[in-house]
Amino acid sequence: MKKRLSGCSECGDDTAILTQVSSGPEVILLCTDCYNLKHSNETQNYIGHEEEKS
Numbered sequence: 468m469k470k471r472l473s474g475c476s477e478c479g480d481d482t483a484i485l486t487q488v489s490s491g492p493e494v495i496l497l498c499t500d501c502y503n504l505k506h507s508n509e510t511q512n513y514i515g516h517e518e519e520k521s
């Protein structure tokens with residue numbers, strides 16, 4: 468399966484500004500909304516994990 472480099476890897480939006488989130492040979496691009504959603508979820512998971520340790 469070929470990936471389009473002109474659209475978001477999550478939602479396929481090809482009109483938004485894209486951010487590259489990978490550093491390996493496979494290029495992963497996310498639009499601003501998907502990028503913010505992904506990183507806000509990761510932050511919430513990290514905070515939840517830290518609270519469980521306490």
